[in-house]
Structures are given as structure tokens and as C-alpha cells.
Amino acid sequence: MTHPAVVTATSLVVGYGDVQVCAPVDLSLRPGQSLAVIGSNGSGKSTVLRTVLGLLAPVSGRVEVLGRAVDERDRRFRAGVAGVLDADAYFPGLTTREHLVLTARGFGVPEAGRVVDEVLEVFGISHQSDTVPEALSSGQRRRLLLAAGFVRPRELLVLDEPEQRLDVRMRRDLAGLLREETARGGAVLYATHDETLLRETGSPALLVGDDVSRLVAPGEAADLLAAGL
Numbered sequence: 001m002t003h004p005a006v007v008t009a010t011s012l013v014v015g016y017g018d019v020q021v022c023a024p025v026d027l028s029l030r031p032g033q034s035l036a037v038i039g040s041n042g043s044g045k046s047t048v049l050r051t052v053l054g055l056l057a058p059v060s061g062r063v064e065v066l067g068r069a070v071d072e073r074d075r076r077f078r079a080g081v082a083g084v085l086d087a088d089a090y091f092p093g094l095t096t097r098e099h100l101v102l103t104a105r106g107f108g109v110p111e112a113g114r115v116v117d118e119v120l121e122v123f124g125i126s127h128q129s130d131t132v133p134e135a136l137s138s139g140q141r142r143r144l145l146l147a148a149g150f151v152r153p154r155e156l157l158v159l160d161e162p163e164q165r166l167d168v169r170m171r172r173d174l175a176g177l178l179r180e181e182t183a184r185g186g187a188v189l190y191a192t193h194d195e196t197l198l199r200e201t202g203s204p205a206l207l208v209g210d211d212v213s214r215l216v217a218p219g220e221a222a223d224l225l226a227a228g229l
């Protein structure tokens, strides 16, 4: 049986107000699939992701997530979609572990403490469990933000340049995490400039551009990044 798509975009025009930032986007992402969004700086990758997450309204066209028009207030949407964007977003007064436990409990994760300890380990920040975000390094803060996406239930993970500020080992581990995510049936949509991440996840990509936005096969996508896209 073919699973229904987790994300479907049809002639989707994204932008700010009525100003379009890139050519219309068409895509379909099913459970167990990942799709990278690639393009040069300012091409519109984050804008596409923000629209899929319901943080921006489409200029025109349509985007559906989990079978419905995107509405970030919708209960099923909030329960099923985990987004980690570029911006630092955490509660300054809480420690790393408290932050993650609060997130996990907020989403009703059973045995939240155990799940959080596992994710802290995976992201290599167990030793910083009792540290507040301001006292973390920028890469450690980035790991915390990513960890917050991984402690909660999700059918769709949306990540904006998750490689940013991560060291080489963590980038490699991240590729493994994204592969595990799709292997367990999750869908992953992520913007990236990282050729290695793209090669190691084996994702096809949506190349966003001014004149045309098009889907490209995994090898071609990594080659485009390697060539200096």
C-alpha cells in the first residue's frame, strides 16, 4: 500500500507579503523519505521551510501537511511536525536537560526523562545537562536545539541547515540520525549547503531558483553542492 504524502506542495509560491522569493515549488514527501532543499544564499530555502511549517502563508498555490492545508494551530499538525529553524529559541533560565524534559513532557512523551537522557547522549551534550544555554558554546547550543526536535514525537522533521556550527563528527552523526529517522518511517525535509550530509543521507533535493525550482536526483544534488552552488 502506498502511504499518503506527509507533505504535498502544488504550484506553491512562497514569499513575504505578496513578494515572491523563488520560482513555484512542487513536491511530495512520503513517510520514510527525506528531501533536501538546496540553492544559493537567499534563494528561498528557509522561506519554503517556514511556509511548510505554517509560519508564513503561501503567496499562492497550495501546501498540505499530513493531509490538510497547513495550520500550525491544528492539534494533529503540532503533534506530528517538529521544526528546528535557524533561530536560537530556548528558555534562558532552564538548563539543557530541563529544557528537553519540558519539551518532551509538553508533547506527552512517556518516560520523558529516559528519552531525554538518550537524546542528550546522542547529541554529545550529556556532560552539559545542568548548564544553561548562555553558558554553552554555539555548537553545543545548536546541538540542544536539534535535540529538542528529537525528543518529541513526530511524523515530519523540518530542519533548516542543521549542519550549522556542528563539528565534523556531529555532522556525520547527524547524517546517521536522518537515515534512522527515515528507516523508522519518519519524513525529513531539510535545507542544507552540506555536500557530505547530502551524500550520506542519499536524499534527492528540491533545487530552488529564480527561474525554475526543480527536483534533482541524489547524486546530482550532491554534485551541484560540490560544484559550488
Ligand SMILES: Nc1ncnc2c1ncn2[C@@H]1O[C@H](COP(=O)(O)OP(=O)(O)OP(=O)(O)O)[C@@H](O)[C@H]1O
Pocket (backbone or CB within 6 Å): 016, 021, 039, 040, 041, 042, 043, 044, 045, 046, 047, 048, 191
Ligand atoms: N522577513 C523577511 N522579509 C522580507 N524578505 C525576506 C525576509 N526573510 C528573508 N527575506 C528574503 O527572502 C529571500 C530568501 O531568503 P531565505 O532566507 O529563504 O533564503 P535561503 O535560501 O534560506 O538563504 P541562506 O542560504 O542564506 O540561508 C532573500 O532575498 C531574503 O532577503
